[in-house]
Amino acid sequence: MDKLGLLLVAAYCAIQAIRTTNLLLSVLWLASVSALTTIILFTLDAPQAAVIEISVGAGLVAVLLVFAISIAGEETLHNHDTLWKKMLRRFPLITVLFLLLWILLPLPETQPGAKDTATFSTILWEDRALDVLLQIVIIFSAVLSLLGLLADQKLPAAVQHYAAPHPLNEAASPTEQVAIVDDEPILEPERELA
């Protein structure tokens, strides 16, 4: 029962994270979801995963979010509700329906005798060596693309062309305006080639 209670608290925090209009508060609520997740993982006998979750989930991701908010600025959006949006707000009903279905499902019988004998590190480094390798590749490519994305470089001509007639550019404040270089050749979008 304690796990269900913790999960309900986590769900409350999650709702707050989504509903609040203050982005920094929202990040704090997310971090508390992460902390509760860590506790639940401990009660489920998964201490290593719990440690990684608290350091990466609550620590790294929260820091990154705050960093992104500080660069991108706290912009709150106005919800101009349409009929469609009102329908969306009825969504909790659908969630409940979906949960009922979930509960209706009997849990699969677990097979006895399939117990792990190996330790966490053996499984991670030996049985799932391919996973670890792919994770390293993912991290590596994420770092590379991050460097590329955050690098302060001139836009390629094709992107300028794409971005130029967009109405948002006029709306943006002058300091955030993209520098458009006129002497670059402007490429036609690929659609014309076909």
Place this chain on the structure above:
Amino acid sequence: MTEDELTLVGVGILFGVGVYGLLLTHHLIKIVIALQIIGKAVIIAFALAGTMSERVQLAQSLIVTIIVADTMVAVISLALVIQVKQRLGTLDARELSNLRR
């Protein structure tokens, strides 16, 4: 209902909240946050499956994979969010759409 099933219901609620967030929000950073919530629900579901089948260690190694992938998704999408803000000056997902309809 057994305790495991009750916990699974809790996981479902947390997952549902994340999906609810994705359905409702247009804010790019909020989208990242909602994705993170879904990720947490999935992690707990894996740990639960691990205890039920008594293969916690396998579950833990899978959880580590999920955390890594989830974090990388967050990192890349935040970098994209920053770029979108700098180039187009908005954080509203609706205004990014440039598809011909």
Place this chain on the structure above:
Amino acid sequence: MTAWLVGLTIGLPWLGALIVWRIPDHYPQRQHGIAVIASLLTAAVSIGLLTAHSTEVALRLHIGGIFGDFILVPDGLGVLLAAIAAIIGSLTVIFSVAYMEHEACLNRYYALVLIFIGTMAGLGLAGNLLLMFFFWEITALCSYALIAFDHDNPAAVAGGLKALVITQLGGIGLLIGALTAYGRFGTDEIAVLLARAETLPKTELNLIAFSFLIAAMAKSAQVPFHSWLPGAMEAPTPISALIHAATMVNAGVYLLARFYPAFEDVTGWTTAVMTVGIVSALMAALMALVANDLKRVLAYSTISQLGYMVFAVGAGGIFASQFHLLSHAVFKALLFLGAGAVIHSVGTRDIRQMGGLWRSMPQVTIAFVIGAMALVGIPGMNGFWSKELILERGLDEASPVFVVGLLIGVGLTALYTLRLVWLVFAGTPRFSAQVHEAPSAMRISLGILAVGSLTTWLLASPLSKMLAETLPYHHLHSETTRDVISDVMAAPITALALVCVALGFLLWGLHDRLGWLIARLQLLSQIASQDFGFEALNRAVMRSTSTLAERLRSTQTGELNWNIWGIVAGLVAILIYVAVEV
């Protein structure tokens, strides 16, 4: 030791690619230099690998989990493919030093070529179906990126995409076969599939056999999947020589030869393979006869020769097909590189605007004529011995219809090759450009390949011995070069083939007086130059696909929330289904 050789054959070019990739464009000499060094080292290692062939697993990469290990096996078929890729690869890289001079983005060019060489070696050496599939797809990607190397040229981009789409369709065939085998055996090792193929249920074995055949047809550009190869001729000419003549297109033949023992008892499989080979050989030869683009003529001739190899596999002639694969790789690379030298100096690919080139570029002419003689099968050249072996195999194993088809193909080959050589090198010049002899880097590659076209048939006995020793499931007998010579000389079909060659030459010699016949065949030649309608079929398929996509566009609003709705609705539907079922 063997592990090192195997690892280096794949790893060295990849390492070279990484280094070349990092060299910026204002150091072209370094880019050329590193590419040449890496490819030459790979060629040297691959020669070492040829001597170290065995059936043992040379390199085992533990990847954990359910898929078992990735293994690399240097058996005869594999090391042959790896060595061809590495050696012809190094020669084309040397040729590129002159051909690609003053081009931009050389780092991308060389990096892709080197990645391709390593991957092709890996494709040959892979001992798992899954690993083989990975390499198979990477070669397709390299081919696509290199065809579209000049990405300002819409024709090049379109050709690259076409090649990518068609070969990927074939890749799906390979994946289906591999997964079916994996599902039944619990392992995807090739040796297991070969050893236990009879234990598979009949329908599954049929599925694997025919999906592998489709994969091979798409990769080796066999009818009806051939139309990507002429489009791929937009690539820089050294790429056409390496990827679209000497190596990647052989992968299909390699696949069929590799799995022949598993599938030979499948009803209709060998007949299907032989039919595909013959149809491709004849149709491509007709198309080569009416094409006016120098590289397209060579591309159609490649399809035609690949048809011969596919036929040989279908007829059970594994050695004959691999022997012809070796010969063809050498002489077709020579022909393409010679064509590259011609195009480089004349500046057009249209053979109607060439002519009389033997005066201005005599050395290229000699090399090209040697290659052409090997293609036709003039006695003494490498193409002669291997092609005669295939004909002999066909006479022994296949029905007379096939044999007649093969002989007509031989005659057509002689006809279109003589036409090509005549229009390009003989007669009076029909162009105004100032033409010089090719630069020395080009002549080195051409010279080595010309010597190869004259001599590789001497390798018959080591090749046959290697294949017989390392392929336990194929039950091959080792043949010496002397056996091959006496077989070919004694076989009656050799004389028939030579008569066909002579007839082909005669037809070209008399083509001025045969106006009435050509007029009668006008319709056929028009159909052939329209690619027998396959091009139109391709376009129709493409058009209907894009129309369908256009109709489906309205479902894509680009709104995230709408997509999430779709996902949730799908999830609910699945849950309902599961709840009802359980």
